[in-house]
Every structure is written in structure tokens, then in C-alpha cells.
Amino acid sequence: MTRRGAASDRGARAMAAAGSAGGSGAAATENSPCPVDAHEELLGECERIWKQMEECQSKLALLRPEKALKSDDKVSRLMMNARALAAEHNEWQHRSPEIISDNLDVLLALGKEEFHSQQGTQLLLRLTHKLFVYRLSLCCTAVLQKVKKDLEMVLSTIQSRNEKLEEDLKREQQWHEEQKLVLDALNEIEKEKNNEAKKLSRTSLNSRVLRELQHQEKKLSMYKKELLNALGEFLEEHFPLPDKTRSTKNSKNSGEPAVELITLHEILEILVNKLMRTPHDPFVTIEDSFWPPYIELLLRCGIALRHPEDPNRIRLEAFHI
Numbered sequence: 001m002t003r004r005g006a007a008s009d010r011g012a013r014a015m016a017a018a019g020s021a022g023g024s025g026a027a028a029t030e031n032s033p034c035p036v037d038a039h040e041e042l043l044g045e046c047e048r049i050w051k052q053m054e055e056c057q058s059k060l061a062l063l064r065p066e067k068a069l070k071s072d073d074k075v076s077r078l079m080m081n082a083r084a085l086a087a088e089h090n091e092w093q094h095r096s097p098e099i100i101s102d103n104l105d106v107l108l109a110l111g112k113e114e115f116h117s118q119q120g121t122q123l124l125l126r127l128t129h130k131l132f133v134y135r136l137s138l139c140c141t142a143v144l145q146k147v148k149k150d151l152e153m154v155l156s157t158i159q160s161r162n163e164k165l166e167e168d169l170k171r172e173q174q175w176h177e178e179q180k181l182v183l184d185a186l187n188e189i190e191k192e193k194n195n196e197a198k199k200l201s202r203t204s205l206n207s208r209v210l211r212e213l214q215h216q217e218k219k220l221s222m223y224k225k226e227l228l229n230a231l232g233e234f235l236e237e238h239f240p241l242p243d244k245t246r247s248t249k250n251s252k253n254s255g256e257p258a259v260e261l262i263t264l265h266e267i268l269e270i271l272v273n274k275l276m277r278t279p280h281d282p283f284v285t286i287e288d289s290f291w292p293p294y295i296e297l298l299l300r301c302g303i304a305l306r307h308p309e310d311p312n313r314i315r316l317e318a319f320h321i
Helices: 003-028 035-063 073-094 104-238 244-254 264-277 292-301
Strands: 304-306 313-316
Touching (some): 264 292, 292 304
16 A cells, blocks of 8 residues: 555545544534535645655655665665664654644544544553463463473482482491501501511621621632642642652752752742731742742742842732732
8 A cells, every 4th residue: 555545544534533523513613614625625635745755755866876886785775774764863853743634623533533543552452461471471380380390300319319429428438437447557567567677677687698798708718628629639740849869869969958848839828828918018038948949930930929129039929909
């Protein structure tokens, strides 16, 4: 429906209402126009307003800017609409309402119609609002009841679970206390055992070291005996003492008293003992009991060394250094 048709329809309804209630108004005033004249007057007023609106629309169409680019078409159109709405808003803010007609019958009929329509609309709105509130309350009640049931089920489940957890916690605490007591007892036993072990370790360590030293000493003494026996057998076999007859002949020819010679084994033993007992003075004086060939053998083989200042003194070579 166009604006013109809506205006004419509204004017017709107003005139009908004015015709239904215009009898009393016409009887009250003699100079009031007839309903037909009011209808024509109202239609003429509507036609005049409609023509003004068409002229304004044609002017606005002429004042529109050229078509913008495709990329900015939507933005420019929105900006134009915003400007138009802002201008219209300002216009309506500064504009006072205009009376459609000066005819009292027309105004009275329009007022009654507007009053009845407003009352019906308000009543319908109240009923609609009450119905909506009632349906909303029913829906909310059903939803809340369902939520309540779900929450009660969840609450019962959580309570049972909490009770079970409390029982488990009590059992765990009791077990923890028992384990703590056992741990304390074990710590005490461990301390006692450690103290005993320390005492035993000290005594056992000393005794064990002593036994080991004694065992090593015994082994060394046995090894020394074996070496000395082997050395003695070797020397007796390969380096025997000279014949007594030869030694006596030499002593008679030389006129010197006979001296009993010692073996090479004994000479080496004297040199070793001297080196071990007095390492700072390991030299031994050559005596008459030392057979000269033995001394010469030791010196040539590098087993013995002469004193750098006294040729009558010899020492054993320090093989252990």
C-alpha cells in the first residue's frame, strides 16, 4: 500500500467515525460544515501533503552524488544513509507537529479512533505480556525443577564419594602412623647397629691389619730363606772354597800365619747386612779371611764397589735403589 492510499484510508476511517458521532456536533453548532465537506477538505489536505513529499523526494534524487567505485560502494551508501537519518532526526527534533485540519468534527473523530485504537493496542500488549510472562514462568519452573533434580543427584553422588574419601583418608592416616612408628624403630636399630659396627670395625681393622702384616712378614721371611738357600747352594756348587792344602802351602811359603777363609756366601751376607743396617756407611773393611779372588770377582762383576779413598774397603752395590 502506498503512502497516498494509507492517508486516504485513514481519512476515510476518520470521516466514518466523524459521521457516526457527527450528529450531536452538527446539532450543537449551526455554522459547522457537513461531513462531506470535512471529508473533501481532509482529502485535499492529504493530496497537498503528498505533493510536497513527492517534490522533496525528487529534489533529494537530484541532489544525490554520482555512483561511487565498486570497492567503496557499500561504505559510501552507508555513510549517505547515516547522514540522511541524522538530518531527518535533527529536522524532527526542531519541528513542531502540524494539525491536519481545523475542522472540529474531523479532529474529534480522529481523536476517538486513535483513543480506541490505543486502548485496544495497550490491552493487547498487556495480555500478550502476561501470557509471555506466564509461559516463561512455566518454562523456567520446569527447567529449574529439572536442574534441581540433577543437582540433587550430583550432590548425593558427591556426598557418597566424600564419605568414601574420608574413610580412605582415615585408613591412610592410620597406616602412615604405623609406618612412622616402624620407621622410627628401624632408625633406632640402625643407629645401634652402626655404633656396634664402628666399634667392631675399629678392633677388627686393627686385628686384620696386624694379621696381614704378620702374614706378609712370614711370607717374606720364608721367601728370604728360600733365596738364601738357593744362593748358598748355587755358590757352594759354582764357587767352592779353595783347598786347605793349597792354602797351607801358600801360608808356609809366605811365612804368614794360616787364616781360615770364609765362603763367598758369607762375604755377600756380610755386605748385605752392612748395607741394610747402616745405609749411611755401607763399606766393609777387607779382612784376611776374605779370599782375594772372591773380592776381585765381586768388583769385576759390579756387585761390589771400592771406597773412593780407601781401597781396602768395599761395599755392596745398592740394587734396591
